[in-house]
Amino acid sequence: xxxxLDEVKCDLKRLLAENLSLEDVKPQDISDDMxxxxxxxxxxxxxxxxxxxxxxxxxxxxxxxxxQKSRDIFRCINTLAxxxxxxxVK
Amino acid sequence: xxxxxTVAVGCNMSGETIxxxxxxxxxxxxxxxxxxxxxPGTGKGWQYRFFWRLIRTFGKRPAYHISYIVTFWYVxxxxxxxxxxxxxxxxxxxxxxGKARRFLDSYHLIREFGKTLVDIAAFGILxxxxxxxxxSDVQRIRELCGREKGVILxxxxxxxxxxxxxxxxxxxxxxxxxxxxxxxxxxLADPCAAKVIDPRTGLTGVIxxxxxxxRGEVVAIMGDRTFGDVQNVIAAxxxxxxxxxxxxxxxxxxxxxxxxxxxLAPRTGLKTxxxxxxxxxxVPPGLGRSDKEYVTYAQQFIACxxxxxxxxxxxxxxFYDLWHDGASADNHRKPDAGSxxxxxxxxxxxxxxxxxxx
Numbered sequence: 001x002x003x004x005l006d007e008v009k010c011d012l013k014r015l016l017a018e019n020l021s022l023e024d025v026k027p028q029d030i031s032d033d034m035x036x037x038x039x040x041x042x043x044x045x046x047x048x049x050x051x052x053x054x055x056x057x058x059x060x061x062x063x064x065x066x067x068q069k070s071r072d073i074f075r076c077i078n079t080l081a082x083x084x085x086x087x088x089v090k
Numbered sequence: 091x092x093x094x095x096t097v098a099v100g101c102n103m104s105g106e107t108i109x110x111x112x113x114x115x116x117x118x119x120x121x122x123x124x125x126x127x128x129x130p131g132t133g134k135g136w137q138y139r140f141f142w143r144l145i146r147t148f149g150k151r152p153a154y155h156i157s158y159i160v161t162f163w164y165v166x167x168x169x170x171x172x173x174x175x176x177x178x179x180x181x182x183x184x185x186x187x188g189k190a191r192r193f194l195d196s197y198h199l200i201r202e203f204g205k206t207l208v209d210i211a212a213f214g215i216l217x218x219x220x221x222x223x224x225x226s227d228v229q230r231i232r233e234l235c236g237r238e239k240g241v242i243l244x245x246x247x248x249x250x251x252x253x254x255x256x257x258x259x260x261x262x263x264x265x266x267x268x269x270x271x272x273x274x275x276x277x278l279a280d281p282c283a284a285k286v287i288d289p290r291t292g293l294t295g296v297i298x299x300x301x302x303x304x305r306g307e308v309v310a311i312m313g314d315r316t317f318g319d320v321q322n323v324i325a326a327x328x329x330x331x332x333x334x335x336x337x338x339x340x341x342x343x344x345x346x347x348x349x350x351x352x353x354l355a356p357r358t359g360l361k362t363x364x365x366x367x368x369x370x371x372x373v374p375p376g377l378g379r380s381d382k383e384y385v386t387y388a389q390q391f392i393a394c395x396x397x398x399x400x401x402x403x404x405x406x407x408x409f410y411d412l413w414h415d416g417a418s419a420d421n422h423r424k425p426d427a428g429s430x431x432x433x434x435x436x437x438x439x440x441x442x443x444x445x446x447x448x
Contacts, residue, residue: 021378
């Protein structure tokens with residue numbers, strides 16, 4: 001993947017804002033350390049993870065192999081972007 | 091138990107369980123106690139060991155006879171067991187009011203449940219020869235599961251899906267079961283050694299299931315229990331009243347583009363189960379996050395259950411108040427229900443189904 005970490009973060013924010021039907025949420029409203037799931041932050045629930053996993057798989061070919069760490073990986077943009085940068089195949 | 095592996099569905103069965111401590115994920119809501127939706131698990135460890143030895147030594151038939159006595163004992167002495175039966179029976183047989191009739195109905199239901207537990211145990215202990223699977227739809231099921239993309243097998247707690255799924259052991263695809271691990275069936279002999287993903291693990295389980303489907307694997311989901319989740323549920327009308335079902339099968343199908351194959355497994359004889367392809371539900375892709383979009387498809391699943399309980403009234407094994415859970419879920423759900431666009435599940439407007447009669 002020939003992108004910088006900052007570019008990946010921007011891509012992720014755009015993907016989430018555009019594809020998860022988050023009304024009134026623009027990419028710039030999502031901060032790097034904002035919790036994606038649970039109360040507060042972006043407020044996604046666990047089932048929203050379905051769309052995110054499908055998006056990341058189709059866009060980047062990402063396959064999360066370590067299930068025990070998945071909760072930490074998907075915690076916020078700051079945790080997801082480095083993992084994506086390291087593991088994306090597209 | 092070695093025999094468990096031999097009846098595993100598909101291949102690559104590791105028996106692995108994804109089972110983090112429930113409740114550590116903030117997105118998992120569990121307002122009900124687990125016992126609220128569990129089976130009437132009054133059995134003790136030594137009783138399971140007794141039945142295990144009985145089946146191992148003498149086979150199934152004596153175990154059935156002992157189970158008739160044991161279940162009668164429980165129904166007679168434990169009002170809580172009778173109460174758990176009434177949730178379903180009062181909706182299935184609303185006109186039966188006499189005390190004796192209601193007692194016998196409860197006994198009938200628990201006795202059938204006991205027979206199913208014996209069958210599960212015998213299948214794990216004695217192997218495939220203890221039961222015969224009749225599956226007229228097996229070629230169609232294998233064809234659906236053999237495609238490149240994944241498949242969601244949607245089951246319910248009726249009949250004995252554990253035993254009947256073994257009819258699909260030649261799928262040559264990994265199979266994951268999204269279900270709460272049952273220590274009781276493990277204490278006997280669980281015939282399904284597929285990878286178990288605990289739905290209470292929230293995001294971890296969701297990611298595991300989604301990736302499995304994207305890899306073209308088979309995921310079996312119990313479509314009739316919400317496991318205490320009040321956020322990701324969907325309303326449907328079952329036996330004339332509203333219940334809430336898990337939303338996950340339908341959202342998974344839409345997001346990943348896989349079909350939902352409804353499989354039900356009635357017990358049809360002393361040694362026979364039938365694996366029945368009740369329906370293939372095709373959920374259009376890209377329906378998004380609003381649960382309203384999925385009501386039609388949940389109702390299709392419920393239609394399968396209603397047909398099942400019409401034909402096999404004593405093989406529906408949900409011993410908790412599905413209908414009360416519906417009302418309770420309404421009370422617990424926030425207006426935005428964890429989503430900024432998600433609307434509350436419709437309180438009415440679903441296809442009204444005629445109340446079932448015997």
